[in-house]
Amino acid sequence: MLEIRDLRKQYGPIVALDGATFTARRGRLMGFLGPNGAGKTTTMRCVFGLAAPDRGEVRWDGKPIDRLARLRFGYMPEQRGLYPRMRVGEQLSYFAQHHGLSSRAADAAALRWLERFELADRRTSKLEDLSHGNQQRVQLATALVHDPELLVLDEPFSGLDPIGIATMSDVLRERAAAGVAVLFSSHQLDLVEDLCEDVVIVARGRIVAEGRIEDLKEASGRRHLDVEVAGAGSSWLAARDDVVVIEQKGDRVRLLVGDSVDLDAVLVAARNAGPVRRFSFGPPALSELFMEAVQA
Amino acid sequence: MTRRRAIYLVARREVRERGRSRAFLLSLVVTVALLLAGVFLPALIGGDRADRLGIVGAAPAGFSQAVSASATQAGTAVHVEAIGDVAAGESRLRDGSLNGLLVIPASGTPTYEVKERQNELLGQIVASSWSQLRVRDLLAQAGIGADQLAAAATPPTVRELEPSDPNRQTSFLFANVGVVLLFISIFTFGTWVLTGVVEEKQSRVVEVVLSTIEPRDLLIGKVVGIGLLGLVQLLVMVSVGLGAGLAAGRISLPPTTGVAVVQLILWFILGYGLYSTALGVLGALASRMEEASNASSPVSFIATGSYLFALLVVLNDPSGVAARVATFIPPVAPMVVPLRTALGAIEPWEIVLSVAVMLLTIWGLFVVGGRVYAGAVLRTTGRVRLRDAIRAARR
Numbered sequence: 287m288l289e290i291r292d293l294r295k296q297y298g299p300i301v302a303l304d305g306a307t308f309t310a311r312r313g314r315l316m317g318f319l320g321p322n323g324a325g326k327t328t329t330m331r332c333v334f335g336l337a338a339p340d341r342g343e344v345r346w347d348g349k350p351i352d353r354l355a356r357l358r359f360g361y362m363p364e365q366r367g368l369y370p371r372m373r374v375g376e377q378l379s380y381f382a383q384h385h386g387l388s389s390r391a392a393d394a395a396a397l398r399w400l401e402r403f404e405l406a407d408r409r410t411s412k413l414e415d416l417s418h419g420n421q422q423r424v425q426l427a428t429a430l431v432h433d434p435e436l437l438v439l440d441e442p443f444s445g446l447d448p449i450g451i452a453t454m455s456d457v458l459r460e461r462a463a464a465g466v467a468v469l470f471s472s473h474q475l476d477l478v479e480d481l482c483e484d485v486v487i488v489a490r491g492r493i494v495a496e497g498r499i500e501d502l503k504e505a506s507g508r509r510h511l512d513v514e515v516a517g518a519g520s521s522w523l524a525a526r527d528d529v530v531v532i533e534q535k536g537d538r539v540r541l542l543v544g545d546s547v548d549l550d551a552v553l554v555a556a557r558n559a560g561p562v563r564r565f566s567f568g569p570p571a572l573s574e575l576f577m578e579a580v581q582a
Numbered sequence: 583m584t585r586r587r588a589i590y591l592v593a594r595r596e597v598r599e600r601g602r603s604r605a606f607l608l609s610l611v612v613t614v615a616l617l618l619a620g621v622f623l624p625a626l627i628g629g630d631r632a633d634r635l636g637i638v639g640a641a642p643a644g645f646s647q648a649v650s651a652s653a654t655q656a657g658t659a660v661h662v663e664a665i666g667d668v669a670a671g672e673s674r675l676r677d678g679s680l681n682g683l684l685v686i687p688a689s690g691t692p693t694y695e696v697k698e699r700q701n702e703l704l705g706q707i708v709a710s711s712w713s714q715l716r717v718r719d720l721l722a723q724a725g726i727g728a729d730q731l732a733a734a735a736t737p738p739t740v741r742e743l744e745p746s747d748p749n750r751q752t753s754f755l756f757a758n759v760g761v762v763l764l765f766i767s768i769f770t771f772g773t774w775v776l777t778g779v780v781e782e783k784q785s786r787v788v789e790v791v792l793s794t795i796e797p798r799d800l801l802i803g804k805v806v807g808i809g810l811l812g813l814v815q816l817l818v819m820v821s822v823g824l825g826a827g828l829a830a831g832r833i834s835l836p837p838t839t840g841v842a843v844v845q846l847i848l849w850f851i852l853g854y855g856l857y858s859t860a861l862g863v864l865g866a867l868a869s870r871m872e873e874a875s876n877a878s879s880p881v882s883f884i885a886t887g888s889y890l891f892a893l894l895v896v897l898n899d900p901s902g903v904a905a906r907v908a909t910f911i912p913p914v915a916p917m918v919v920p921l922r923t924a925l926g927a928i929e930p931w932e933i934v935l936s937v938a939v940m941l942l943t944i945w946g947l948f949v950v951g952g953r954v955y956a957g958a959v960l961r962t963t964g965r966v967r968l969r970d971a972i973r974a975a976r977r
Binding site: 331336356357359365366367369370376380381384385428 | 794
């Protein structure tokens with residue numbers, strides 16, 4: 287279990303973290319959300335001792351993290367980077383050895399992960415000779431090669447094509463299923479909603495929401511109502527003050543309503559306007575929870 | 583996973599990656615080629631250094647022998663050849679295939695012709711041989727015997743009160759070449775540390791590396807790994823240089839050779855340790871390769887200054903005050919001490935004290951520089967100011 291406790295970090299006049307506290311559990315995928323500059327990268331750097339917090343601490347399994355504990359973590363920094371002229375297989379093995387694997391075990395692990403990403407035939411290629419997508423895979427393999435107990439990935443999906451995203455998602459799910467605590471940041475909120483059970487949202491250095499996505503949705507007073515009335519557009523809603531149109535595409539409108547809205551009344555109004563093609567009611571998407579949380 | 587293992591891994595990576603890099607192999611081949619050229623080319627090009635003297639007309643008997651003898655005494659050699667006429671001799675003077683032309687008329691005083699008055703020695707040899715023969719002939723005519731003449735011609739024997747070192751020339755050569763090798767090696771491999779640090783920053787890999795190891799260990803591993811390659815290259819250069827020199831017969835190894843080589847290696851290690859650490863720390867302040875040379879310019883300046891100081895000042899007066907003081911100034915000492923040692927102009931205590939000062943300085947640089955490096959190496963945007971790096975490291 288990774289515990290972030292009351293982290294504060296200031297760079298000159300800029301407060302990057304201002305008392306951030308949250309927990310990432312083993313066997314779970316946790317999405318780490320927040321606008322640019324909210325403090326996600328600084329938090330991750332604090333986990334790896336790359337930035338020293340001015341206050342607060344990071345604990346793993348109840349103990350403060352030291353150099354030896356970090357060897358069991360895997361890290362993919364926001365700014366990707368490996369040795370451009372080093373061969374892929376040797377590079378993976380090198381990082382595995384830095385995590386404490388013997389030379390032989392490291393070679394075997396490197397090969398295993400290259401096979402997993404279908405790069406085994408490129409193991410003697412220099413990294414710089416690989417395509418961008420394949421370099422990304424090697425970067426992920428670097429974070430995974432030593433079978434870490436905690437995975438911290440900064441924007442792992444950025445720059446990936448749909449196939450790459452699918453592979454990355456599979457790997458993250460598989461690692462979580464194997465008992466690894468996975469914490470990753472992303473701006474692709476639909477993806478996070480799809481993949482994660484837990485999220486933590488940071489804004490201006492503070493945690494503004496944390497927990498299971500389902501619980502957060504449930505706790506939100508906001509609800510969505512998607513309605514489509516053929517040929518009516520949104521004109522039939524003009525007189526109502528209990529709904530707000532947040533999106534309109536042709537005859538299809540997305541409405542924001544309170545959880546105490548009178549659905550029957552809305553449905554009647556829609557029927558009066560024309561044939562109803564769609565009428566669905568539900569909690570807001572993660573992206574809306576996010577906007578709500580960071581703008582509050 | 584101990585810190586020592588982490589340092590070992592970093593050093594091993596440097597040796598493997600750079601050891602098979604084109605840059606290293608090329609630098610090895612080029613330096614060896616330069617050394618071989620330096621040793622063998624003079625022998626090939628300037629093999630025959632003898633002056634050529636042409637003679638027109640009949641020379642007195644024994645003249646050629648007299649010229650050769652005088653030449654040998656003067657430490658040179660002269661080939662004498664007969665030339666058909668003055669015109670042919672003069673044209674050969676002009677094209678440089680003769681250095682001097684002696685025209686001996688049937689009667690009267692001979693003329694000695696040269697293209698321009700340059701090689702006064704040949705003229706003196708010719709003049710003295712000529713007059714020597716003439717005087718001998720006159721004396722013989724006056725009835726003085728050959729034995730008496732020979733006895734009178736015997737030069738006084740020479741006794742040296744303070745005989746010079748028979749290997750002085752070789753020592754001088756060693757000292758010169760040694761300083762050049764040290765300067766090249768220290769600076770080449772020190773610069774590799776600089777570029778290595780910047781490359782890691784520029785490719786952002788440093789953040790991945792530092793998620794498992796301490797910044798100082800990364801710097802130490804890098805310095806050690808690249809230093810081993812430098813040591814290999816230095817040893818190859820020294821072996822090739824000595825081997826080729828012996829093979830070409832240009833040097834004979836004085837008994838101090840072993841000491842000189844050991845000192846060369848010792849001072850490479852010390853000098854490289856100092857300069858590469860400084861360059862590595864400065865490299866951490868740059869974020870791109872273009873900034874690296876700017877960041878390192880103070881160190882380059884000091885290194886070049888020390889090198890010139892050694893060659894221009896210490897070589898001329900290895901026991902002078904300047905040389906003695908420089909022995910204890912760490913950036914200068916790696917080039918001064920081996921030079922003074924090779925010239926036999928240093929006391930053992932000076933060497934010991936100088937090494938101690940060097941070691942202390944390197945240690946201090948690692949402590950202070952290690953902090954600066956740690957504070958700066960993760961800042962990948964723009965050039966980091968020294969003050970900011972130190973401040974960041976304190977946290």
